Amino acid sequence: MHSKLQVRVRNIIEETSTIKRFTxxxxxxxxxxxxxxxxxxxxxxxxxxxxxERQYSIFNISPESGLFEIAVHLAxxxxxxxxxxxxxxxxxxxxxxxxxxxxxxxxxxxxxxxFYAAGIGITPFLSMMAELAEKKSSFELHYAAKSxxxxxxxxxxxxxxxxxxxxxxxxxxxAKRLLPTxxxxxxxxxxxxxxxxxxxxxxxxxxxxSYGYPSFNIxxxxxxxxxxxxxxxxxxxxxxxxxxxxxxxxxxxxxxxxQHGINVPFSCRAxxxxxxxxxxxxxxxDHYDSFLTxxxxxxxxxxxxxxxxxKGRLVLDL
Amino acid sequence: xxxxxxxxxxFSDSNVYKYSNNAALLHTKNxxxxxxxxxxxxxxxxxxxxxxxxxxxxxxxxxxxxxxEIVDLIINNxxxxxxxxxxxxxxxxxxxxxxxxxxxxxxxxFGDRTTLEIEPLDFIGRHVQEDLIxxxxxxxxxxxxxxxxxxxxxWSLYFNSEMNFKEIHSPIPGFQSDFLVDRILQFLMRIEAGxxxxxxxxxxxxxxxxxxxxxxxxxxxxxxxxxxxxxxxELVHFRVEVQKxxxxxxxxxxxxxxxxxxxxxxKFIQHTPWLEQFYAILRELPKAIYDYKGISLxxxxxxxxxxxxxxxR
Ligand code: HEM
Ligand code: FES
Numbered sequence: 334m335h336s337k338l339q340v341r342v343r344n345i346i347e348e349t350s351t352i353k354r355f356t357x358x359x360x361x362x363x364x365x366x367x368x369x370x371x372x373x374x375x376x377x378x379x380x381x382x383x384x385x386e387r388q389y390s391i392f393n394i395s396p397e398s399g400l401f402e403i404a405v406h407l408a409x410x411x412x413x414x415x416x417x418x419x420x421x422x423x424x425x426x427x428x429x430x431x432x433x434x435x436x437x438x439x440x441x442x443x444x445x446x447x448f449y450a451a452g453i454g455i456t457p458f459l460s461m462m463a464e465l466a467e468k469k470s471s472f473e474l475h476y477a478a479k480s481x482x483x484x485x486x487x488x489x490x491x492x493x494x495x496x497x498x499x500x501x502x503x504x505x506x507x508a509k510r511l512l513p514t515x516x517x518x519x520x521x522x523x524x525x526x527x528x529x530x531x532x533x534x535x536x537x538x539x540x541x542x543s544y545g546y547p548s549f550n551i552x553x554x555x556x557x558x559x560x561x562x563x564x565x566x567x568x569x570x571x572x573x574x575x576x577x578x579x580x581x582x583x584x585x586x587x588x589x590x591x592q593h594g595i596n597v598p599f600s601c602r603a604x605x606x607x608x609x610x611x612x613x614x615x616x617x618x619d620h621y622d623s624f625l626t627x628x629x630x631x632x633x634x635x636x637x638x639x640x641x642x643x644k645g646r647l648v649l650d651l
Numbered sequence: 652x653x654x655x656x657x658x659x660x661x662f663s664d665s666n667v668y669k670y671s672n673n674a675a676l677l678h679t680k681n682x683x684x685x686x687x688x689x690x691x692x693x694x695x696x697x698x699x700x701x702x703x704x705x706x707x708x709x710x711x712x713x714x715x716x717x718x719x720e721i722v723d724l725i726i727n728n729x730x731x732x733x734x735x736x737x738x739x740x741x742x743x744x745x746x747x748x749x750x751x752x753x754x755x756x757x758x759x760x761f762g763d764r765t766t767l768e769i770e771p772l773d774f775i776g777r778h779v780q781e782d783l784i785x786x787x788x789x790x791x792x793x794x795x796x797x798x799x800x801x802x803x804x805x806w807s808l809y810f811n812s813e814m815n816f817k818e819i820h821s822p823i824p825g826f827q828s829d830f831l832v833d834r835i836l837q838f839l840m841r842i843e844a845g846x847x848x849x850x851x852x853x854x855x856x857x858x859x860x861x862x863x864x865x866x867x868x869x870x871x872x873x874x875x876x877x878x879x880x881x882x883x884x885e886l887v888h889f890r891v892e893v894q895k896x897x898x899x900x901x902x903x904x905x906x907x908x909x910x911x912x913x914x915x916x917x918k919f920i921q922h923t924p925w926l927e928q929f930y931a932i933l934r935e936l937p938k939a940i941y942d943y944k945g946i947s948l949x950x951x952x953x954x955x956x957x958x959x960x961x962x963x964r
Contacts, residue, residue, distance in 0.1 A: 336845040366844055367901030432845035441789035601675045603656050607834045609674045
């Protein structure tokens with residue numbers, strides 16, 4: 334349902350031995366859309382087995398406006414996305430990406446913003462710091478990496494934000510670790526933002542709560558789960574009537590329900606408005622919508638019948 | 652459904668009207684539509700803005716960047732979809748915008764407030780028939796932080812300023828139950844740049860004033876008492892608001908545009924399927940909804956009129 338942008342890879346820079354920065358420009362020479370601090374894009378990578386969707390935070394630290402930049406860390410045992418970017422993508426290649434989205438926005442009412450990053454988790458903070466610097470708002474960064482050499486954007490950050498940045502290198506002499514106790518040093522009204530490996534986010538979130546930070550003041554990066562593309566046929570049972578219905582591969586649950594006189598309200602038919610929600614009593618759901626929150630999707634109690642599907646058989650509360 | 656007299660038709664197949672999220676994807680991504688009433692309506696807008704600025708315009712200081720984003724979006728729409736009516740020339744950050752219908756040219760430096768006489772939102776709103784509302788996304792909520800509103804259907808910009816989405820919608824019957832208001836807020840928060848949405852709202856109006864603000868209710872609300880079965884066709888107007896929603900990617904705000912269309916009932920019902928469906932809907936409309944829409948005083952008269960017309964077909 335969502336519009337895509339065609340971009341061309343203008344430039345590739347090796348930031349560290351495992352991090353590459355890609356500068357993307359509009360394929361038609363127009364300007365790419367603006368974006369707010371903390372935004373990301375989905376990139377659609379052409380794979381022999383189908384399109385691979387991967388999300389990356391965007392920033393633009395180049396001197397020109399109207400560009401997107403992403404940084405990709407080549408992970409050990411990469412699931413495909415980072416390997417593809419590192420090994421297959423060349424300057425001049427044309428790719429599809431989504432419009433910018435923001436699931437990690439800056440707080441409006443924060444008196445001060447403090448960012449905690451580890452490794453490639455620095456990327457959303459690049460655009461957030463740029464936005465705050467432009468607005469002359471108050472912020473600081475705590476950034477952990479293995480070493481100075483493996484610390485992406487070290488030179489850029491230390492030059493651009495000399496008074497706001499603090500580095501923590503865990504390897505070598507004089508190793509300095511980034512610890513959650515650092516959270517005790519911030520004034521009331523501070524909002525804290527975490528991005529990095531899952532255990533960092535969890536440790537810092539738990540610590541922040543135990544130190545009395547309201548959950549409203551704690552922010553962590555969240556990416557939408559990648560969408561699966563293969564659709565399967567499935568069955569549903571209607572709880573009240575006991576009726577069984579088959580949903581073939583090329584029909585939606587909503588269509589089949591309507592054909593059988595079960596009048597579920599609907600509007601967009603594209604998984605975006607939330608109107609066609611049905612309650613699910615039993616069975617596993619494959620969510621394809623862009624409306625429900627991650628928690629709602631995981632609860633397995635509700636689905637948007639215009640796009641989402643069942644794995645095998647579902648029992649619907651209808 | 653084809654539009655008669657260019658009125659966008661607000662009902663789906665169902666003969667029962669109830670509140671739901673009736674938004675759908677906007678395929679032609681144009682925030683703005685010009686009708687043959689263009690010149691009349693924008694001159695009325697400008698008159699209202701001059702005489703009653705406190706009622707028709709509001710903005711918070713932190714909205715300036717988002718206001719420029721709106722200028723960019725709307726001018727882009729105008730020159731893309733109406734290239735014979737609007738022109739834009741860009742030279743080193745200087746924008747020269749020409750409206751060939753009003754024969755006006757404005758020259759300003761994009762992003763520089765001092766190069767316009769009025770605020771950017773106020774400026775661009777004076778070139779379009781739509782009312783323009785800016786909802787800023789702040790700390791997980793949507794707040795009405797700026798707006799240019801000349802044609803409200805019985806609400807007040809002044810009163811709703813700085814309110815969040817839920818507070819704005821608190822007078823609507825049944826909206827709080829079933830978590831409908833939460834679901835719609837969730838929908839709005841998820842709107843993405845490049846994927847705009849559209850919905851329609853309808854009401855009836857005794858009289859044909861577009862500027863029916865809450866503040867001037869005493870001037871136009873009296874006509875409700877004058878409706879009879881005999882004059883309903885001429886006096887009562889069917890009003891449709893086409894509302895569009897655009898995510899502004901830089902400020903992360905939402906632009907909400909409202910285009911109000913109006914048609915007398917006698918013209919509206921010339922199309923028999925509309926007459927039949929609207930009669931059915933109005934007859935079944937829950938009391939709470941027609942009370943809220945301000946139809947109670949003359950609903951019976953309108954029903955009598957529609958019924959008589961149905962018998963003639
Ligand atoms: C975000 C932008 C929006 C703004 C600024 C807005 C504003 C308003 C206002 C000012 C009213 C009149 C309230 C009163 O009586 O005081 C209203 C009514 C209403 N709104 Fe919204 N609204 C927005 C989006 C939506 C959306 C997305 C829906 C989706 C269903 C919606 C549904 C309604 C309904 C059903 C009414 C009652 C209208 C009637 O029955 O005449 N609104 N809105
Ligand atoms: S109809 Fe809009 S989400 Fe299904």
